[in-house]
Amino acid sequence: MKLKTILLAGAMSFAAAGAWSDCAFENDVPLKSLSAGFEAWKAVTDAMAECGNFSASLDQEFREKQPEAFAADPALYQIGGVSNATLVPLLNAGTIRPLDDLVEKYGQDLLPNQLIKVDGKTMAIAMMVNAQHLMYRDDVLAELGIEEPKTYADVLAAAAKIKEAGAMDYPIGGTFKTGWNLGQEFVNMYLGEGGQFFGDGNMPAINNEQGVAALETMKAMTEFMDPEYLVSDSTYVQQQFQQGKIAMANLWASRAAAMNDEAESQVVGKVTMAAAPMGSAVPATTIWWDGIVLASNMSDEEADAAFRVALEGMDGDMVSANNDTAVWLSTAYTPGDLAAGAAASAEGGAKAYPASGPMGIMHTSLGNGLADYLTGAKDAQTTLADIEADYITAAKEAGLISN
Amino acid sequence: MNFRTFAAFVGPSVFMMLLFIAFPLVSVFKQSFYVTQPIYETVEKETCTPGFLTQTCVTELVSQPKLDEHGEIITQTQYVGLQSYRNVLEPERAWRAISDGNWQVLSTINFWKALRFTLTFTLITLPLVVGCGLGIAVLINNAARSIRGPVIFISLLPFIITPVIGVLSINWLFRGDGIMTALIEWWLNRDIALFAQAWTIEILMMLYRVWHVAPFAAIVFYAGLQTVNQDSLESAVIDGATRWQRMKYIVIPHLMPLIIFVSMIHLMDSYRVFEEIVGFSSQGYVISLQWLTFDYLTPDQAGNRSISRASANSMLTMIGVVILLILPLRRTWRDHKGGH
Numbered sequence: 001m002k003l004k005t006i007l008l009a010g011a012m013s014f015a016a017a018g019a020w021s022d023c024a025f026e027n028d029v030p031l032k033s034l035s036a037g038f039e040a041w042k043a044v045t046d047a048m049a050e051c052g053n054f055s056a057s058l059d060q061e062f063r064e065k066q067p068e069a070f071a072a073d074p075a076l077y078q079i080g081g082v083s084n085a086t087l088v089p090l091l092n093a094g095t096i097r098p099l100d101d102l103v104e105k106y107g108q109d110l111l112p113n114q115l116i117k118v119d120g121k122t123m124a125i126a127m128m129v130n131a132q133h134l135m136y137r138d139d140v141l142a143e144l145g146i147e148e149p150k151t152y153a154d155v156l157a158a159a160a161k162i163k164e165a166g167a168m169d170y171p172i173g174g175t176f177k178t179g180w181n182l183g184q185e186f187v188n189m190y191l192g193e194g195g196q197f198f199g200d201g202n203m204p205a206i207n208n209e210q211g212v213a214a215l216e217t218m219k220a221m222t223e224f225m226d227p228e229y230l231v232s233d234s235t236y237v238q239q240q241f242q243q244g245k246i247a248m249a250n251l252w253a254s255r256a257a258a259m260n261d262e263a264e265s266q267v268v269g270k271v272t273m274a275a276a277p278m279g280s281a282v283p284a285t286t287i288w289w290d291g292i293v294l295a296s297n298m299s300d301e302e303a304d305a306a307f308r309v310a311l312e313g314m315d316g317d318m319v320s321a322n323n324d325t326a327v328w329l330s331t332a333y334t335p336g337d338l339a340a341g342a343a344a345s346a347e348g349g350a351k352a353y354p355a356s357g358p359m360g361i362m363h364t365s366l367g368n369g370l371a372d373y374l375t376g377a378k379d380a381q382t383t384l385a386d387i388e389a390d391y392i393t394a395a396k397e398a399g400l401i402s403n
Numbered sequence: 404m405n406f407r408t409f410a411a412f413v414g415p416s417v418f419m420m421l422l423f424i425a426f427p428l429v430s431v432f433k434q435s436f437y438v439t440q441p442i443y444e445t446v447e448k449e450t451c452t453p454g455f456l457t458q459t460c461v462t463e464l465v466s467q468p469k470l471d472e473h474g475e476i477i478t479q480t481q482y483v484g485l486q487s488y489r490n491v492l493e494p495e496r497a498w499r500a501i502s503d504g505n506w507q508v509l510s511t512i513n514f515w516k517a518l519r520f521t522l523t524f525t526l527i528t529l530p531l532v533v534g535c536g537l538g539i540a541v542l543i544n545n546a547a548r549s550i551r552g553p554v555i556f557i558s559l560l561p562f563i564i565t566p567v568i569g570v571l572s573i574n575w576l577f578r579g580d581g582i583m584t585a586l587i588e589w590w591l592n593r594d595i596a597l598f599a600q601a602w603t604i605e606i607l608m609m610l611y612r613v614w615h616v617a618p619f620a621a622i623v624f625y626a627g628l629q630t631v632n633q634d635s636l637e638s639a640v641i642d643g644a645t646r647w648q649r650m651k652y653i654v655i656p657h658l659m660p661l662i663i664f665v666s667m668i669h670l671m672d673s674y675r676v677f678e679e680i681v682g683f684s685s686q687g688y689v690i691s692l693q694w695l696t697f698d699y700l701t702p703d704q705a706g707n708r709s710i711s712r713a714s715a716n717s718m719l720t721m722i723g724v725v726i727l728l729i730l731p732l733r734r735t736w737r738d739h740k741g742g743h
Contacts, residue, residue, distance in 0.1 A: 399443055
């Protein structure tokens with residue numbers, strides 16, 4: 001049985017290796033890419049591999065490797081996968097090249113909003129957008145006569161009702177894992193309240209009413225969450241949903257397809273994708289994009305081939321074959337129910353994630369400092385003041401704030 | 404042995420130690436007094452990001468590092484004295500908390516929070532490891548010769564398992580409704596969340612560490628037990644000594660040098676507790692000194708990392724280990740001198 005599976009797998013990989021015909025041209029320049037390792041990147045790099053002479057590194061820790069690998073001459077990877085945040089160190093170091101001439105030559109099929117422009121120069125090609133938005137169990141909410149929650153007050157009221165009815169012990173899920181995830185939750189809430197992270201000269205500006213409001217909403221949510229929320233990441237929340245343990249969560253659009261995965265999920269077809277709950281100003285979420293960049297340190301011929309291979313990776317065939325894997329930026333993409341939440345959040349005016357050097361430090365300080373408030377060790381103002389102090393120390397060390 | 408042969412044998416290892424231990428140590432020591440940072444300039448930039456139908460473009464002031472003619476980031480290195488140590492220790496805040504007698508505030512400052520846990524962890528697991536190790540060793544020693552091999556093998560298993568894997572398995576056994584938690588819940592008939600407060604996580608970490616390290620202590624002690632003077636034991640039996648008295652007056656004094664050896668190794672290892680924090684992702688509740696260094700070193704998504712604070716913190720960790728080792732080392736030194 002086992003041997004058979006292995007043989008079958010071997011045969012399949014042979015078949016995949018032999019399927020170069022799907023690529024419009026045969027690539028004869030050796031190319032490598034480094035990107036994150038989630039499902040959408042797998043689909044895209046598999047499609048790139050169809051052109052031949054291409055190998056992909058899919059690595060969740062890519063952000064630690066990428067700046068050094070691109071700074072090498074010649075660059076260790078020709079193609080890089082980035083998001084709006086991980087683009088920053090590459091832009092700062094000047095290790096990625098402008099793509100305008102290549103776009104003009106080969107990019108007829110690209111949508112105008114795929115071109116990521118910095119100071120008028122196209123520096124990256126976006127392939128998908130991602131955002132956290134509300135997912136909820138329409139069967140549970142409908143049974144109790146609860147309307148679709150529009151704000152966090154609605155979410156909390158719905159959670160109280162569900163708990164009271166005894167349907168679930170912990171109706172809300174949340175990606176509150178200490179570190180990046182928890183920091184991201186605050187960023188969502190704070191932007192939803194209309195807050196600004198920085199004042200003049202990169203000085204922090206989060207210790208204000210909006211900051212306190214964001215913290216209070218987060219704390220109120222934890223009352224309805226599994227007590228182990230500080231270790232709960234996206235995968236954990238996804239599983240809670242799949243096992244029917246939670247009814248609502250503000251979760252990444254890229255996780256939506258997993259709700260309807262028959263092999264894993266017990267709630268197929270029961271989860272509705274809605275806009276992220278409104279803060280006082282805009283929906284409490286941030287829009288992210290993922291896309292490709294090309295290294296500066298390679299020859300123009302290599303760049304030419306790399307660009308064509310990259311475009312093959314995100315062409316219409318790939319998008320139609322993996323339609324539900326992500327919210328693709330492509331003419332071939334048909335937005336289904338799964339994309340409704342991300343689209344509605346964007347229409348509601350959700351902000352793009354404000355990626356920058358200082359924001360990287362702020363995000364880390366938030367991620368490490370917020371737990372003290374949620375566990376009750378500090379009050380809201382002290383927490384925010386301590387996070388600002390931590391940010392200032394780190395930003396001074398990084399040279400972003402002058403002494 | 405003549406000097407040339409001695410040098411030929413020792414030379415490579417001394418060279419390796421200089422290259423891989425002494426040199427990095429000196430480098431870290433130096434870095435803890437310097438800060439290297441890019442020179443930033445503020446420029447106005449327009450950035451466009453994809454919306455759903457149109458792009459959203461914003462123009463804002465951003466800090467951007469200056470590049471030289473080769474396209475490399477220009478950096479400057481400054482001597483900052485003890486500033487990085489001050490940033491790690493936060494002495495003013497810590498002192499204010501101590502003089503107010505407010506331990507809760509002290510325990511929210513990263514370094515002191517980490518130090519508190521690291522010390523607790525080290526000092527509580529130490530006697531447990533020595534005790535359990537001794538127990539297992541005696542058990543093996545008393546097992547029938549025919550099953551001794553398998554018993555040794557089984558008791559060594561925990562030590563063979565890679566630490567990160569071991570921690571993750573404990574994590575999965577107890578996280579959420581893991582098998583063990585479900586079992587305890589069924590037994591006590593109440594809902595339990597072991598990862599929702601610091602003390603339960605700390606207990607799990609210590610249990611794991613003892614489970615993991617006790618076999619090492621056991622095998623060392625077992626070797627020592629083979630050399631206990633059988634005549635003394637027999638005469639003690641004739642004098643009517645109980646099992647416990649034989650243990651206390653003959654076996655343990657005989658094993659004392661080994662106990663000190665195991666304790667020293669354990670102090671060094673457990674003061675650098677790290678896998679437990681990562682494997683349990685406990686940083687919301689519990690952090691350790693080594694983890695703090697790791698956290699300073701990890702670049703954020705914009706690529707910033709705090710090398711200077713990381714260096715300062717690792718120097719402080721090393722000083723901590725040295726202080727802890729002074730006591731057992733002094734004893735060994737005295738024994739060593741007494742022996743001649």
